[in-house]
Amino acid sequence: MSHFTLKQGVLHAESVALPAIAERFGTPAYVYSRAALQGALQEFLDVLAAHPAGDGALVCYAVKANSNLAILNLFARMGAGFDIVSGGELQRVLAAGADPRKVVFSGVGKTANEMKQALDADILCFNIESPAELERLNEVAGQCGRQAPVSLRVNPNVDPKTHPYISTGLKEAKFGVAYDDALALYRRAAALPHIEVAGIDCHIGSQLLDPSPFVEALDRILALIDQLTAEGIRIHHIDLGGGLGIKYKDDQVEPTVASYLNPLLDRLAGRGLKVVLEPGRRLVGNAGLLLTRVEFLKPGEGKNFAIVDAAMNDLKRPALYEAWHDILPVAPHAGETRVYDVVGPVCETGDFLGLARPLAIAAGDLLAVMSAGAYGMAMASNYNTRPRAVEVMVDGAQAHVIRRRETVDELYAGEQILPA
Incomplete structure (x- = not known):
């Protein structure tokens, strides 16, 4: 169910008209639906609750997808944990009310300070991605007088059939421990004095619309667990990562959470393993849009450009x-439809939000760039000294600022001119 719908010819977020948001808060603006966020997480919780192998499972939201405190707090209140990849994200989830015992720490480059920070917070688990990281964590944990709970992120060398930049489970990727090396590294982990083997982790990529690679990866991981068990190395939880995709285009078929999870849970039945999941995009992607205004229409001999205030x-x-994002007029009206490249004011030819889009629009119109809740604001920058957009959460008939728009003064407040 979409919580962004046309009502009386105007696009709404839940019960709030988007033009009212633009008038009140300005553009560009990220707009999120509370109901969409909660519904996306609840779908995972419902599928897990309905399957015996889902008993005690933990959904750890991948913070990198969208790290706004209000979103993190909503998920924490629903019982979610968090998958983090930096000390900053750890500080962020704790500020949002997270239970540190529901936090897993992923990422290939954890510093000693970040490890200490996570040990002091008493997180659930470190997802280890290299032998060097394991040795460093053992050393840091020893200095802290603690044992560090770990799982190895095992790279199963399964092709997720997604964009190469977000494919993480192939042997060429920088992520994880090679499958053929994992058994020896588990032996090493079990022998280290300040390491506690807790689980096993696997994440093969992002924006997967075919659930079959998840099953292939799990089968390889289960074979490894059997080897570990035979050697007396007990695995308590299995972290299946994230990666379930969302529908960005009308012709895409979005898999249901049940079609993704149930085949995995069926294979885990009777094994006594706690399931950990790390969805990111699936929880927030279609719960947000980017609201922008058309500044100019610029017809050209080869192309027509719609120049907007987002970039x-x-x-x-x-x-x-x-990447494709649907771009919709907020208040569709009659007029000549032309094919436009929807572009921003940044001084780069690559500054576009959508290419070759048929639109009937005029200068001053509002456009909604859909499915922008994941890796939108989280990856935003201040390039061209542009303040980042305001973030607004819609809750029924109410709209709340959950991050105010930056000012230019704030962008250079930490800079200093050299003395004369």
Whole structure:
């Protein structure tokens, strides 16, 4: 169910008309639906609750997808944990009310200070991605007088059939421990004095619309668990990562959470393993949009341009991945439909939000860049000294600012001119 719908010819977020948001808060603006966020997480919780292997499972939201405190707090209140990849994200989730015993720490480059920070917070688990990281964590944990709970992020070398920039489970990726090396590294982890083997982790990529690679990866991981068990190395939880995709285009078929999870849970039945999941995009992607206003229409001999007030610094995905986002007029009206490249004011040819879009629009119209809740504001920058957009959460008939728009003064407040 979409919580962004046309009502009386105007696009609404839940019960709030988007033009009212633009008038009150300005553009560009990220707009999120509370109901959509909560509904996306609840779908995971419901599927897990209905399956015996889902008993005690933990959904750890991947903070990198969208790290706004209000969103994190909503998920924490629903019982979610968090998958973090930096000390900053750890500080963020704790500020949002997270239970540190529901936090897993992923990422290939954890510093000693970040490890200490996580040990002091008493997080659930470190997802280890290299032998060097394991040795460092053992050393840091020893200095802290603690044992560090770990799982190894095992790279199963399964092709997720997604964009190469977000494919993480192939042997060429920087992520994880090679499958063939995992058994020896588990032996090493079990022998280290300040390491506690807790689980096993696997994440093969992002924006997967075919659930079959998840099953293939799990089968390889279960074979490894059997080897570990035979050697007396007990695995308490299995972290299946995230990666379930969302529908960005009308012709895409979005898999249901049940179609993704149930085949995995069926294979885990009777094994006594606690399931951990790390969804990100699936929880927030279609719960947000980027609201922008058309500044100019610029007809050209080869192309027509719709120049809007949002840019690649606000939403990087189209420029970075050539990613598609539907672009909809907020108040559709009659007029000549032309094919436009929807572009921003940033001084880069790659500054576009959508190419070759048929639109009937005029200068001053509002456009909604859909499915922008994931990797939108989280990847935004201040390129061209552009303040980042305001973030607004709609809750029924109410709209709340959950992050105010930056000012230019704030952008250079930490800079200093050299003395004369």
